[in-house]
Amino acid sequence: MKVIIVMPAYNEEKTIKQSLQSLEAGFPGANVVVVNDGSSDKTEEIALKEGAFVASHIINRGLGATLATGINSAIRKNADIIVTFDADLQHSGRDIKNLIEPIQKKRANAVIGSRFLRTEDLEMMPPVTKFGNWFLTGFTNLLARTKVTDSQSGLRAFDKKAAKAISIVCDRYDVSSEIVYELGRCGMKIEEVPIKALYDERSKRKGTNVREGVKIMYGILLKRLWLRK
Structure with a gap:
């Protein structure tokens, strides 16, 4: 089965090379599409040098x-x-094999890499991030009628059916909840597998804050009520 890795990247010149090398080490021969989201640094140049296919937005979207x-x-x-x-070194390429296995074995249409399934992984998560993810996941599950443990995970896998079925209209971080909502709405079979997430000071600052969390809840509620497409 042909596997393609989608890596969103915005001003990730400090980590994009290591992220791509982690992919190659953990999942050799990966086909990678880096989406350069209007970066003002050398993200695109480095990704091309590492052999990735790069699609670029003219502006940050x-x-x-x-x-x-x-x-x-x-x-x-x-x-x-x-x-x-993700391109910020939170994920390991070694997790991809387990992530895609339920799809390869036809057990699931989509798989979410969860940081909440193993105690040792959960202990690495900053407390604020842990609480925010727990709260947003509960809210997302309520509206989407799903039972996932980590709706905000950036490491996910979709089969062709799921990828074509979901409709992404959210531009920013609310996309994570939107994807879970769309999978539930379309009746896709969802599984979760444990993954290890690594946090440094930079990745901790990039986590969803209270303001973003409220925006995410508002956006997914509007979609649930069909006030937005």
């Missing part, structure tokens, strides 16, 4: 728009499985 561009690009490239993988 946000995580949701970037994932939509990457997923659509992977569909056009006839991917059987599409994996989303």
Whole structure:
């Protein structure tokens, strides 16, 4: 099965090379689509040097728009499985094999890499991030009628059916909840597998704050009520 990795990237010149090398080490021969979201640094140049296919936005459009561009690009490239993988070194390429296994074995249409399934992984998560994710996941599950443990995870996999079914209209961080909502709405089979997330000071600052959390809840509520497409 053809696997394509979608890596959203905005001003990630400090980590994009290591992220791509982690992918190659943990999942050799990976087909990677880096979506450069209007970066003002050398993100695009470095990604090209590392052998990735790069799709670029002229301006910064946000995580949701970037994932939509990457997923659509992977569909056009006839991917059987599409994996989303952050460029900030939070994820390990070694987790991809387990992530895609439920799809390969036809047990699931989508798989979410969860940081909440193993105690040792959960202990690494900053307390504020842990509480915010727990709260947003509960709210997302309520509206989406799903039972996931980590709705805000950036490491996910979709089969072709799920990738084509979901409709991404959120431009920013609310896309994570929107994806779970869309999978539930479309009746996709969802599984979760444990993943290890690594946190440094930079990644801790990038986490969802209270203000963003409220925006995410508001956006997914509007979609649930069909006030937005």
